[in-house]
Amino acid sequence: AYSEKVMDHFANPRNVGEIENADGVGEVGNSKCGDIMKMYIKVDNDIITDVKFKTFGCGAAIATSSMATELIKGKSINDALKLTNKAVMEALDGLPPVKVHCSVLAEQAIKAAVSDYYKRR
């Protein structure tokens, strides 16, 4: 039921972990299933030079976060803020409808990390 890309990013998630001395950290929770997602960004000259995530969430949350971090790494903060969960799901060749709420976690965590970055400056 899951696309090959979803299974690949689930089995070999990119950018899992923490960043010490991150410039922004976002933590969001999912009211539907109770899962949490933590996103760390390193920012240089408005460019996201590094990003890592940690989650207790399911395979769909792992796959969408993995893809989302790949999509914003090396991009400007403005581009990162424009990334929607819909675009991430498309990059993964889709997700079952029941799993759409898991992809929202990644989008929200990126926005929370950026807002934390702005707050710190």
Add this chain to the structure above:
Amino acid sequence: AYSEKVMDHFANPRNVGEIENADGVGEVGNSKCGDIMKMYIKVDNDIITDVKFKTFGCGAAIATSSMATELIKGKSINDALKLTNKAVMEALDGLPPVKVHCSVLAEQAIKAAVSDYYKRR
């Protein structure tokens, strides 16, 4: 928010994988979050000699399945059928209420694997 035992079984899950030529295979789905769990058992003389699981589910599903497989390995089929998700959660020093539905997946998957075992005989 999660106990040390939950985090241990999440980070180092026991008995993850598949069993080739399993004597029983159970697959169950969780209507609440859409996650699935697959459980494989090897049975010898009514004793569960090996058990493995695979899931796309969240950290709580991984931790409860890891603990559940430890609890039924080497036990009789009858004992395995008596294992409740409540007992598994207690063995893990508890789970947040929002995550109780994830622990149900392991109990149901064990029962499905045993029922598949009986069906095959």
